[in-house]
Amino acid sequence: MDIMTLSGFTGCLTKAGLGIAGTADRVKFTAPNGAGTDFAINGIAYHLADGDNVDTGAAAVQAVDTTCLYLLLLDSAGALSTIKGDEVLNTNLTNGTAVQWSAPTTNKCPVGGVKVKTVAVTFTLGTTNFDAAGVTETWYDFAGGMPLAPQIS
Numbered sequence: 001m002d003i004m005t006l007s008g009f010t011g012c013l014t015k016a017g018l019g020i021a022g023t024a025d026r027v028k029f030t031a032p033n034g035a036g037t038d039f040a041i042n043g044i045a046y047h048l049a050d051g052d053n054v055d056t057g058a059a060a061v062q063a064v065d066t067t068c069l070y071l072l073l074l075d076s077a078g079a080l081s082t083i084k085g086d087e088v089l090n091t092n093l094t095n096g097t098a099v100q101w102s103a104p105t106t107n108k109c110p111v112g113g114v115k116v117k118t119v120a121v122t123f124t125l126g127t128t129n130f131d132a133a134g135v136t137e138t139w140y141d142f143a144g145g146m147p148l149a150p151q152i153s
Contacts, residue, residue, distance in 0.1 A: 008043020010104075011144040012111040018072065018139045021053045024129035027072065027080065027114075028052045039109040041076055046109075048078040059084040059125035066090060067117045069099050069151060070125060073108035081108060082125060090117065098150035112141045115151055 016037040017030035029051050031037050036049040059082060062068050066087040073081050083102040093099070104110040114130070114137050116123050121134035130137045140147070 008040070010041050010043075010109050011039065012109060012142045013038040013040060013045070015141045015143070016111045017050070018112045018114070018141055020130045020137070023053045024131050025056075025127060026052075027054045027056055029054060037074075037111060039074055039111055041107055041109050044076070046074070046076055046078065048074060054080050056080065056082050056126050058127070062116060062118055062123040062125075063087055064118055064120060064122055067093055067099050067115060068123075069101055069113055069115050071102045071104065071110055071113045073104055073110050075108050081105065084125065090119070100150045101146055104146065110142055110146050112139065114139050 014037055015032055017032055019028050019030065021028040029037055029048060031050055036047055038045060038047050040046065066089055068087045069085040071083040071085065083105065085100060085102045088097055088099045099115065101113065117136040119134045121132065123135055128135065
């Protein structure tokens with residue numbers, strides 16, 4: 001096989017420690033090792049120091065009584081971007097429908113995500129607090145690449 005046809009690895013190399021930031025509509029990176037997050041894009045390694053109050057960017061309004069996955073990605077400069085997945089009605093989740101992760105953007109590393117469930121309220125990424133009344137969030141740190149399976153509940 002010609003070496004030029006091989007592609008480099010893209011994925012998170014250490015646990016990012018994602019969670020609600022001091023400003024509750026933002027994200028924090030607090031790697032358990034205290035040394036920040038290591039990740040790779042196309043075979044090149046990068047490092048992001050731990051940080052609080054990282055801006056998520058904005059996304060369309062998430063409807064009342066839905067669950068949605070938001071994919072968190074880093075570029076080579078360590079800038080965070082977010083991709084909002086498709087919303088699923090909460091009643092459909094209890095019937096076995098799954099929420100799917102979005103495909104990552106080229107030249108960005110998926111380091112984790114957050115699942116947001118709304119009950120009787122809407123949610124707007126970058127505006128609504130992750131700990132607002134009627135909002136439940138679950139954080140995911142990725143190891144290597146993207147999860148193979150969707151989230152069922």
